[in-house]
Amino acid sequence: MVPDGLLTVANYLAKMPNSMGHTMNPEAYKQKAMVIKAMAHPSRLLMLDALAEGEKCVCELQRLVGSDLSTVSKHLSVMKNAGLVADRKEGLQVYYRLRVPCVLRFFDCVEAVLRENSAAAARALRE
Numbered sequence: 132m133v134p135d136g137l138l139t140v141a142n143y144l145a146k147m148p149n150s151m152g153h154t155m156n157p158e159a160y161k162q163k164a165m166v167i168k169a170m171a172h173p174s175r176l177l178m179l180d181a182l183a184e185g186e187k188c189v190c191e192l193q194r195l196v197g198s199d200l201s202t203v204s205k206h207l208s209v210m211k212n213a214g215l216v217a218d219r220k221e222g223l224q225v226y227y228r229l230r231v232p233c234v235l236r237f238f239d240c241v242e243a244v245l246r247e248n249s250a251a252a253a254r255a256l257r258e
Contacts, residue, residue, distance in 0.1 A: 169213030170237070174198060175206050178227075182216065183235050186228040 193203045
């Protein structure tokens with residue numbers, strides 16, 4: 132037990148503003164990590180990219196990814212639980228769409244990192 136008036140490291144950090152001026156909240160970072168983890172698979176990234184074009188049925192996403200239905204369903208479930216996609220049923224078909232299309236801007240950031248890494252590797256080879 133921490134005596135009154137003393138801050139734990141976690142409490143101290145939670146009260147410190149980050150570089151953007153926002154208070155650091157450990158729970159918020161856990162939530163952010165959950166969303167990022169939900170994208171951390173090539174098949175999921177491919178499906179998210181395809182959903183940028185609009186709503187797709189599970190069967191279309193399955194053909195795109197080339198995996199069995201249970202695997203694709205599991206990937207979609209992970210992304211749905213993280214809030215990346217939403218679904219709707221129409222008869223026997225289930226359709227998915229992006230809940231927040233801004234997630235695709237994250238792809239732009241990742242691609243910028245990859246370009247920078249490639250440029251840095253090329254510079255290192257020239258040196």
